[in-house]
Amino acid sequence: MNKDSKIYIAGHRGMVGSAIWRALDSEGYSNLIGKTSKELDLRNQLAVNRFLNTEQPDVIISAAARVGGILANNDNPYPFLMENLQIQNNLIDGAHKGEVAKFIFLGSSCIYPKYAPQPLKEEYLLTDSLEPTNQWYALAKIAGVKACEAIRKQYGKDFVSLMPTNLYGPNDNFDLNNSHVLPAMLRKFHEAKENDHSPVTLWGSGTPMREFLHVDDLAQAALFALENVLPDHLYNVGTGTDLTIKELANAIQNVVGHNGGVVWDTSKPDGTPRKLMDSSKLQAIGWQPTIGLKQGIAKTYQWYLNSTEIKINNPI
Ligand SMILES: NC(=O)C1=CN([C@@H]2O[C@H](COP(=O)(O)OP(=O)(O)OC[C@H]3O[C@@H](n4cnc5c(N)ncnc54)[C@H](OP(=O)(O)O)[C@@H]3O)[C@@H](O)[C@H]2O)C=CC1
Numbered sequence: 051m052n053k054d055s056k057i058y059i060a061g062h063r064g065m066v067g068s069a070i071w072r073a074l075d076s077e078g079y080s081n082l083i084g085k086t087s088k089e090l091d092l093r094n095q096l097a098v099n100r101f102l103n104t105e106q107p108d109v110i111i112s113a114a115a116r117v118g119g120i121l122a123n124n125d126n127p128y129p130f131l132m133e134n135l136q137i138q139n140n141l142i143d144g145a146h147k148g149e150v151a152k153f154i155f156l157g158s159s160c161i162y163p164k165y166a167p168q169p170l171k172e173e174y175l176l177t178d179s180l181e182p183t184n185q186w187y188a189l190a191k192i193a194g195v196k197a198c199e200a201i202r203k204q205y206g207k208d209f210v211s212l213m214p215t216n217l218y219g220p221n222d223n224f225d226l227n228n229s230h231v232l233p234a235m236l237r238k239f240h241e242a243k244e245n246d247h248s249p250v251t252l253w254g255s256g257t258p259m260r261e262f263l264h265v266d267d268l269a270q271a272a273l274f275a276l277e278n279v280l281p282d283h284l285y286n287v288g289t290g291t292d293l294t295i296k297e298l299a300n301a302i303q304n305v306v307g308h309n310g311g312v313v314w315d316t317s318k319p320d321g322t323p324r325k326l327m328d329s330s331k332l333q334a335i336g337w338q339p340t341i342g343l344k345q346g347i348a349k350t351y352q353w354y355l356n357s358t359e360i361k362i363n364n365p366i
């Protein structure tokens with residue numbers, strides 16, 4: 051890939067898009083383009099086609115999506131299904147018709163069946179039914195993976211899908227209803243510490259297990275996929291290590307310095323019991339995670355403390 055190739059990062063202001071932008075920028079990629087959702091609504095096919103015809107990017111990295119934690123997914127099935135289908139269809143089909151040479155699609159570990167064997171291998175896709183809380187989002191993401199696979203199979207184009215595990219890091223969403231668990235816990239424990247170490251209420255039973263990857267490691271995986279023609283269409287991107295939500299709460303409490311109690315609100319959903327990824331396929335060809343969870347949580351908490359603008363993303 052040439053350093054002056056024109057690379058459109060869709061969703062460049064989001065947690066993932068901004069991390070990919072930073073990674074490419076620091077590697078010397080000088081022709082990056084991004085548009086906010088106000089400037090270009092990716093649900094609008096006509097607008098997307100006009101934009102792609104005008105800009106003619108060489109590469110598209112698709113980090114734009116309707117994203118949220120377990121409750122946002124569970125309570126908003128239609129936008130999580132339809133908006134994600136619209137955004138990705140417009141980008142993937144526009145890229146195919148516009149002769150974009152390389153397309154990197156981002157999905158999520160929730161595409162795999164709820165009770166698939168662990169760790170999750172890429173070939174477990176579509177072998178059983180999905181986790182109900184995020185099946186709508188997962189179905190859209192599966193359609194994106196299959197669209198890229200179909201274009202690759204029929205036309206031989208370099209369209210590839212990366213499936214990250216649960217991500218965290220700078221520019222995450224800290225809205226207490228819509229965010230994922232790690233940013234929600236950072237904010238809840240921080241605010242409780244400031245409030246005389248008051249008790250914190252967390253969701254579910256605390257027994258589900260999750261795997262967490264720092265978004266800068268995911269950005270390195272995207273850089274790796276940009277700079278190499280990957281031999282297959284689908285790659286998991288994770289650390290290979292998971293922990294219970296209770297263990298995560300303890301780790302975050304320690305980093306933040308909160309000494310109060312924790313209450314588990316079991317009226318909130320647990321979601322899938324476990325979704326540990328087998329990322330050996332991508333690791334075997336050259337990508338490795340580098341940021342351990344404790345270090346990553348500490349870095350993210352520092353970022354949170356130093357940020358003048360914390361993203362509270364509540365589009366619903
Ligand atoms: N966060 C996570 O834990 C995980 C995320 N992923 C994947 O990574 C990708 C990015 O997620 P993340 O960065 O966390 O999400 P964010 O919510 O932080 O960012 C999403 C981005 O999408 C853009 N966007 C949303 N709707 C539209 C629209 N209609 N038109 C144009 N742009 C739009 C937003 O643009 P703007 O800011 O301009 O409104 C925003 O920058 C997604 O594909 C997601 O599936 C995968 C696994 C885990």
Ligand SMILES: C[C@H]1O[C@H](OP(=O)(O)OP(=O)(O)OC[C@H]2O[C@@H](n3cnc4c(=O)[nH]c(N)nc43)[C@H](O)[C@@H]2O)[C@@H](O)[C@@H](O)C1=O
Nearest residue numbers: 118119120158160184229230231234252253254319320321
């Ligand atoms: C990335 C991934 O993210 C989502 O799936 P999820 O992993 O289930 O989501 P989550 O991060 O919101 O929760 C993980 C666990 O944590 C528990 N939990 C405790 N306390 C809080 C809490 O305060 N907030 C949140 N959000 N969860 C909490 C919560 O009950 C659950 O057991 C999907 O959007 C899916 O589409 C997807 O791709």
